[in-house]
Amino acid sequence: MQTLNALFVTSEARPLIKTGGLADVSSALPAALRELGVDCRILLPGYPQVMDQAKNLRPVARLEGLPGDFAAHLLQGEMPDTRVPVYVLQADYAYRRPGGLYQNANGTDFSDNDWRFALLSHAAMRLCLADSPLDWRPDLLHANDWQTGLTPAYLHFAGRPVPSVITIHNIAFQGIFPPERLADLWLPAESFAVNGVEYYGNLSLLKAGLYYADHIATVSPSYALEIQQEPLGMGMQGLLSDRAAQISGILNGIDTSDWNPTADLHLPAEFSARRLAGKKRCKAALRADLGLENLPDAPLFGVISRLTFQKGLDWVLQIAPGLIDRGVQLAILGKGEADIEAGFTQLAARYPGKVATLIGYDEGLSHRIEAGADVFLMPSRFEPCGLNQMYSQRYGTLPIVHATGGLRDTVNEGVDGFVFAEPTAHALWLAIERALAVWARPQDWKRMQQTAMKKDFSWEPSATAYLDIYRQLVAAG
Numbered sequence: 001m002q003t004l005n006a007l008f009v010t011s012e013a014r015p016l017i018k019t020g021g022l023a024d025v026s027s028a029l030p031a032a033l034r035e036l037g038v039d040c041r042i043l044l045p046g047y048p049q050v051m052d053q054a055k056n057l058r059p060v061a062r063l064e065g066l067p068g069d070f071a072a073h074l075l076q077g078e079m080p081d082t083r084v085p086v087y088v089l090q091a092d093y094a095y096r097r098p099g100g101l102y103q104n105a106n107g108t109d110f111s112d113n114d115w116r117f118a119l120l121s122h123a124a125m126r127l128c129l130a131d132s133p134l135d136w137r138p139d140l141l142h143a144n145d146w147q148t149g150l151t152p153a154y155l156h157f158a159g160r161p162v163p164s165v166i167t168i169h170n171i172a173f174q175g176i177f178p179p180e181r182l183a184d185l186w187l188p189a190e191s192f193a194v195n196g197v198e199y200y201g202n203l204s205l206l207k208a209g210l211y212y213a214d215h216i217a218t219v220s221p222s223y224a225l226e227i228q229q230e231p232l233g234m235g236m237q238g239l240l241s242d243r244a245a246q247i248s249g250i251l252n253g254i255d256t257s258d259w260n261p262t263a264d265l266h267l268p269a270e271f272s273a274r275r276l277a278g279k280k281r282c283k284a285a286l287r288a289d290l291g292l293e294n295l296p297d298a299p300l301f302g303v304i305s306r307l308t309f310q311k312g313l314d315w316v317l318q319i320a321p322g323l324i325d326r327g328v329q330l331a332i333l334g335k336g337e338a339d340i341e342a343g344f345t346q347l348a349a350r351y352p353g354k355v356a357t358l359i360g361y362d363e364g365l366s367h368r369i370e371a372g373a374d375v376f377l378m379p380s381r382f383e384p385c386g387l388n389q390m391y392s393q394r395y396g397t398l399p400i401v402h403a404t405g406g407l408r409d410t411v412n413e414g415v416d417g418f419v420f421a422e423p424t425a426h427a428l429w430l431a432i433e434r435a436l437a438v439w440a441r442p443q444d445w446k447r448m449q450q451t452a453m454k455k456d457f458s459w460e461p462s463a464t465a466y467l468d469i470y471r472q473l474v475a476a477g
Helices: 021-035 048-053 113-126 150-157 205-212 221-226 237-242 277-290 313-325 338-350 363-372 388-394 405-410 425-439 442-453 460-476
Strands: 005-009 039-045 055-066 070-078 085-090 140-144 164-168 202-204 215-218 247-249 300-307 329-336 355-359 375-378 398-402 418-420
Touching (some): 005 113, 021 039, 039 113, 055 085, 085 113, 140 150, 140 460, 150 205, 202 205, 221 247, 221 405, 277 300, 300 363, 329 338, 363 388, 375 388, 388 398, 388 405, 398 405, 425 442
Parallel strands (some): 005 140, 039 085, 140 164, 164 215, 215 247, 300 375
Antiparallel strands (some): 055 070
């Protein structure tokens, strides 16, 4: 069978650059697709971190005539860990700025984010044309989230040289900009319509992708259904329900080599479903590292998250005193909204030795919390897929989750974790009570741990599902 070429366009990819789960998917999925025989290549913005870390970067083309009549260099290299080919759009005026990927040093969104990512999307479209400056040409383009949502639109207005897929990683982020920006993005006037990029009087880069792409994917079966109706459709539900036949919910996988308790270099001891003794050593070491009291019989609950309202962590703050009264210890790692950050910081000050809060992100510590905790709290109000519940299960740390999106699809009540249906602090508390009841029965707890650790969350099933979509679209022409 002839090799299928796919261009995977994304605003971030681990380990080069990361702000969230999109980066994990953008690294792992192309690698898994290549294992299935797809010549999948990544296109990324030329952030300084990308330029510094990509392997064997070399210039391969110069792209003239990008939106705003700018030019950019196209470099080719490799991902440092998987060796997946990566193209980097070097446009220092757009991507080499103080601050983060999307915000300045003060935490304010760059006012020209629409144009910055229009450059990336237009460059992606150009690589799909017959007169592409590259010898390699994709058979299909795969866009991701609002940052690359213009790519299917550009392909449409270029005569659809190749079919396109867009994956929604989180529909809450929609790339909304004023309507007068249309011309600056090189979109024709007719695109500003309900059947186009118009979104309640503004323009939405995500809607551009959802309307013009040939197929829409999202990151779990349940989320694919949730976004076709209120409230989780977040204004896009009409378009999505109209396109239901072209929507697929494909559960994300995880990097099972990176998240592997039998070979995790971040841990003080390895362990497996058959040999759990090392997990106790990880728990003792984590307590020591975080300044928690050494209470061997006390359950340790972990949280690794953006500290936001969406993640349901205000519920955790509401019930935290009751948890401490029940003998639970808490380890929290994350950053986010100021009031929730402050709540967890104050909680640690109020309960020294019982609660540890670290504001920020630390990759090694995230592994040690997953390994050392007994329970992982993930009470998100909505969660397109979620990865930490899968990491937790792989490490024998039973997750407590809200029944939404990918959490509903990956955690089974009383089998490999605990699930609550109502989005309230009280429902979360009742799920914790069920967990503590099982914790009091060590053999039952161990049985659930072993069941969770044996689950297959590798990327191969997900990559196979994407490959089936690719083949169908390419065959249809």
